Amino acid sequence: MMKLPTNQIVSPRSAYRVLDIPGLGSFELTSGQGGTSPKAYVKSAWAHAAMNIRAQELAGLPWRIAKDGITQENHPLLQLLTDFGRESNYAEAMAATEIDLLTFGKSFWLLDGDVLQHLDAPTIAVKATPAGELQFTQTINGKVVNRFAREELVYFKEYLPGSDLLPGKPLLDVVSNAIQIEYESGRYIEAFLANDATPSLLLSTEQTVEQTQLEKTLAWWNKTFRGSKKAGKVGMVDKGLKAQVLSTSLREIALVELRESARNDICAGLRVPYLLVGAMVKSTYANVAEARRFLLEEIVIPRGKYIADVINEDLVSRIDPSVKFEFLPNQIELLQEAQTIKWDRLDRAVQRGTISQEFARAQMGWPESAAPSEPPAPEPQLPVLRSWSRKALKAIRAGQSADVPFETDEVSLREQVAIRAQLKLAKSVAEVEAVFQ
Numbered sequence: 001m002m003k004l005p006t007n008q009i010v011s012p013r014s015a016y017r018v019l020d021i022p023g024l025g026s027f028e029l030t031s032g033q034g035g036t037s038p039k040a041y042v043k044s045a046w047a048h049a050a051m052n053i054r055a056q057e058l059a060g061l062p063w064r065i066a067k068d069g070i071t072q073e074n075h076p077l078l079q080l081l082t083d084f085g086r087e088s089n090y091a092e093a094m095a096a097t098e099i100d101l102l103t104f105g106k107s108f109w110l111l112d113g114d115v116l117q118h119l120d121a122p123t124i125a126v127k128a129t130p131a132g133e134l135q136f137t138q139t140i141n142g143k144v145v146n147r148f149a150r151e152e153l154v155y156f157k158e159y160l161p162g163s164d165l166l167p168g169k170p171l172l173d174v175v176s177n178a179i180q181i182e183y184e185s186g187r188y189i190e191a192f193l194a195n196d197a198t199p200s201l202l203l204s205t206e207q208t209v210e211q212t213q214l215e216k217t218l219a220w221w222n223k224t225f226r227g228s229k230k231a232g233k234v235g236m237v238d239k240g241l242k243a244q245v246l247s248t249s250l251r252e253i254a255l256v257e258l259r260e261s262a263r264n265d266i267c268a269g270l271r272v273p274y275l276l277v278g279a280m281v282k283s284t285y286a287n288v289a290e291a292r293r294f295l296l297e298e299i300v301i302p303r304g305k306y307i308a309d310v311i312n313e314d315l316v317s318r319i320d321p322s323v324k325f326e327f328l329p330n331q332i333e334l335l336q337e338a339q340t341i342k343w344d345r346l347d348r349a350v351q352r353g354t355i356s357q358e359f360a361r362a363q364m365g366w367p368e369s370a371a372p373s374e375p376p377a378p379e380p381q382l383p384v385l386r387s388w389s390r391k392a393l394k395a396i397r398a399g400q401s402a403d404v405p406f407e408t409d410e411v412s413l414r415e416q417v418a419i420r421a422q423l424k425l426a427k428s429v430a431e432v433e434a435v436f437q
Contacts, residue, residue: 044179046263047172050272051102055095057292057300058307062328065316077319085117093118097307101158102270106167108136109154111315116154124148126155128165154314156307175269182262185255271299293334301329339364384410389436392423402426402435 065072072078084093093109093116100107100121108119119138127135136153138146160168172179209217267274273291304327311325329335346360361370392402403423408416422435 044182044266046182046266046277047175047179047270049277050267050270051099051172052095053272053276053295054102054270054299054303055098057295058098058303059091059094061300061304062331063308064326064328065323066326067323072323075320075323077316077323077325080114080116080319081325083116085115088118094307097156098303101156102171104167105158105160105170105173107156108148109315110148111152111154111318116315119153126157126166128163132165134165151318154310156310171270175266178262178265178269182259182266185259185262188255271295289334293338296329296332296335301327304329382410384408385436388419389432392426392432392435393429396426396429396432402432 065075065077082090084090096118097107097109104121106124106126107121108124110117110119120140123140124136124138127137129135134150134155136148136150136155137144138148157166158168158170160166263278264274267277273294275288275291276295308325308327316323316325330339343360343364346355346363349355350357350360357371358368361368388406388408391404391406395404396402401424403420411419419435423432426432426435
């Protein structure tokens with residue numbers, strides 16, 4: 001990393017704060033930014049909640065450092081990822097990474113010696129040279145404070161069609177119109193309630209009214225009728241003063257439906273079920289669990305696979321290529337319940353002969369190496385033993401001893417003695433058959 005003189009260096013974390021992560025907190029990402037401001041997006045409670053839901057689920061995925069499928073309990077990467085610098089930790093950094101990707105389409109971790117640090121994404125510009133080399137420049141308050149080498153950064157990005165190097169369009173840009181509608185409709189309702197919770201009025205009269213009298217009249221009107229607590233009062237005036245409605249009601253302009261449509265668009269764009277964001281009044285445990293399962297299986301786990309790939313490529317391979325960073329979503333209790341139900345259904349199909357065990361294992365994501373080993377095939381019985389068996393069975397059916405005379409050189413004397421000892425004790429056809437199996 002090329003560093004500027006000491007008095008010009010600005011700590012990357014000094015340009016932002018992260019509050020209440022992984023709880024439902026809020027981000028202050030507006031200070032010291034050199035590029036896009038998220039103010040237009042975090043002002044929407046629904047967008048903000050959906051962002052944090054995704055961030056919390058990603059930060060909550062169980063993970064490990066593994067070598068050849070075996071968990072490493074004391075690997076240096078564990079400490080590096082857990083601590084994440086002096087003023088952060090893994091959960092904060094992972095949640096902030098998801099917020100960055102949703103808001104700016106990019107996110108960065110700095111590997112500075114033996115410390116990992118999450119960087120303020122909007123302060124870092126990414127450029128690609130014609131030769132395909134990436135350049136990372138950090139600008140804060142209009143001043144270039146750091147230039148990072150590619151080897152120093154863990155670089156996450158949304159996909160950009162036509163470029164494998166530069167960050168793509170953030171999801172919040174995709175739903176920006178819906179966010180603006182949701183925000184402005186909220187402001188309209190706020191203004192509506194502040195302006196007496198009834199449609200705006202125009203007071204008019206055919207008489208000439210002096211300014212002082214006009215001000216007194218308006219003051220009287222506001223004092224008597226303005227405010228949500230005074231809505232519905234009966235008013236009466238004289239001297240030809242008339243009140244004319246200038247705006248329609250909330251119902252007439254379908255404001256509630258408009259806000260609902262905007263919120264649905266926000267949830268659809270951010271791929272977070274509407275039920276998880278704000279429709280808890282109509283929810284039950286079953287449908288909330290199903291909505292969260294969808295979020296985990298369709299959004300969070302695929303995102304986790306990408307995050308893990310980047311961590312392994314940009315971080316783990318530089319420290320110890322023999323190990324891997326892995327998420328363990330199967331350890332989530334909600335998904336374990338779903339897996340149990342799924343296996344019960346597949347197992348019943350196997351028992352009925354509808355599907356094969358191989359197909360069932362494939363549906364569960366289990367490798368064929370998990371299949372039980374096949375029992376060894378029985379060795380074919382010698383023809384001489386079949387002859388001996390037939391003679392012994394004929395004798396036992398005739399009510400005689402199964403230990404019939406029989407001579408052979410194809411069976412060792414030791415085996416012949418063992419067979420005769422069992423035949424002497426045999427009392428039924430089944431017992432004789434068992435001797436020669």
